[in-house]
Amino acid sequence: MSWTKKTLVLLPIAAAAVVAAIWWSGELPSDLNPQQTRPTLVIAEHRTARLQALYQLQPKLEAELGVRLKIVEYPAPPQDYFTKLVTELRAGNAPDVFTVPRDLQVDDLAAAGYLANLTADVQAWPGYQQLPALVKTLTRASFDEQVYVVPSIVAVEQLYYRHDLLTAAGISTEQPKDWQDLLNRSRQIKQQMGQFPLMIPAGLTWGMGSYTEGFRYLLASFQDYQLLSTGNQYQLNDDAVRQAFGFYQTLVQEQLTPVNPLLNPEPWVIPKYEMFPKGELLITTCGSWCKVFDWGPGSRNPIANVDTSVQTWKFPSADGGEPFALASVVYAWAVNAKSRQQQLARQLVLALGEVDVALAYAVKLGNVPARLDAKEHPDFIALDSLMQDHALLTETRALRTTVGSNAMMAGVAQASEAVLTGRANALQAQQQLHDYVVNVLGAEMVEQQLAKTLPLPAALATEVEKN
């Protein structure tokens, strides 16, 4: 073999040997590092505020559990986060520990076999006794009543209104008694102030928020209505559903809500971040996070003296019941059913359910800790407005869902968009929702028996019955 040929053969071999040596030597020190010898738990987290909270807690959690936490940053928008998480869970390469954005997604994830059953761990955990009954219910899957998540924080959701502007205009800021009262107040705002009075999220681009931040309030307005029947079927033929769409229809027909912004790709931006701070929208559904994220001093369009300028009403009932606040268990911690570190992952999620962890998140996110004993924590006592919301925890309302909630929410988004764009009236929207859910989930998931027909509230009757 000539020298040239030898060089051609030996050169790549030598280069490969050098690369391998560098790689190996790079690995070697870390293998000897005691930090690396600890078991590693991969934890998914997203959104800057949540990441900041987790990074802040990381050293404490690592020391407590003797593990190394590898934090993987996921996309910020909730839908993108959830899509990425679900595809990874399906592919079998998801992190050991992650959060479930909303309680109503627990059933779907658990039914798919993605979540580890935490019932024994959670029930033996002292923190479990500190959870309000509603929160305990929302952490269980409806199809087997097993616990799959550890709650940490709760969103308390109500109507937020511009107290400063309504007062200046001489419009009552009393708690509206019922839907009719709320609609009458809205009409008065429109007439006197010439602005859009009320925004309840709806439409396709708001995605699951059309249900969680919108339609859910309207359904929960009926004391006797439950979204799930005793047989765990969706009760979509109930008249409460028609009336809920009727409420939207009234808002649209009387131009009490800004429709066009709700059809935008990011429908929350204009009404919540622009119109509400400018006083072009006076009332909106929102959660305890709004005074921090949407209009707080660090937000893009802060409202001056937000704690006093913006105040809350409970959502009024449709049928003479008491006004109410809604609760959602948000970002509850779950363990990947396929995690190879089951025991450690379970210990980690229980540690993440402790009050100090919940507080670290609550402060940054504007949500309230799920546990009732948080009210005794000195750091929490300092957060006055969140304390008020936390005090509501034991009296909040929620609608339980079951497997297929994702399809139900997609159906609500479609049907409510049809109302927004005038393509459907309340009855047609109800039919559209029913048909969509039957198409996707099958007829067995929808209660087919027609429930009682309720008279429409007088406030709606004029406009809705004309159609």
Next chain:
Amino acid sequence: MFNMTYEARRQFGYRIMMTPALVLMAAFIVFPAFYAFSLSLTDDALLGFAAQESSYVGLRNFSRLFSDPLFWNSLKVTLIFVIGSAVIGQFVLGFASALMLQRPVKYKSIFNAIICLPNAVPEMVVGFLWISMFASGEYGTLNRLVAWFGVEPQQWLYTFPLMSIIIVNTWRGIAFAMILLTSGLASIPKDIYEAARVDGATDTQIFWRITVPMMMPTIFLYMFISTVTTFAIFGLVYTLSRGGPANSTEILGIYIYNQSFTAFQLGYGAAVAVISLVVSMVLGIIYVKALKVEV
């Protein structure tokens, strides 16, 4: 093998050389297409019980699809988008650019580079770039431009959603049209033009009687490629509008994504993908027939 004729050995050699490409095509194109079809006959999902154990549902997804107004809307939007941006926008402007740059133009290479630049930018980046252009409020680039003419700030992506995405895709695709059509123009023998001029033909006559007929194979080839690729566009429109407002820009790619990864219904999403594949194939066959190319 040693007994093979020269021709047989040559054919065998070709087949061996084609094998890697065929294996890759089978693995990444043919197999996924068949897999999508088999998936479309199930209720497979990413969530719920069906994620653990899907069942065969026959043609239920297809029957649901054909009665779904959102699917028909999506198909309509896709056709308008393809015709508006690929068939009309990119072709007309690409052809005009190709013709213009055939002439002796000063700083020709600079014009070439300017026209080619949009094609070098990834489609997601193009999407974000145009979001900034179309941004509502007085600070949006386009709103600043129209403000010089006294026009009030507009919400472009809300008021003219489909037109907006057509414009963006046209802008992005001109370069490809120009390059392909320039190569077609270059292949027309110069002596035909000279003969026509000697016979006293005007520029318009030369264009319609010589350039266009001689360019027909290239034009059809361009139409074929651009139609099929535009049909499959996703990232650009997803970045710009996510299919909204009110589904007005929900092209098939976005509809498939929404069904599969927002509603998490893999079976139904696959059924839409199969229909999309069929539509693309039909269009492809029409173009191939028009080109009179044997496949």
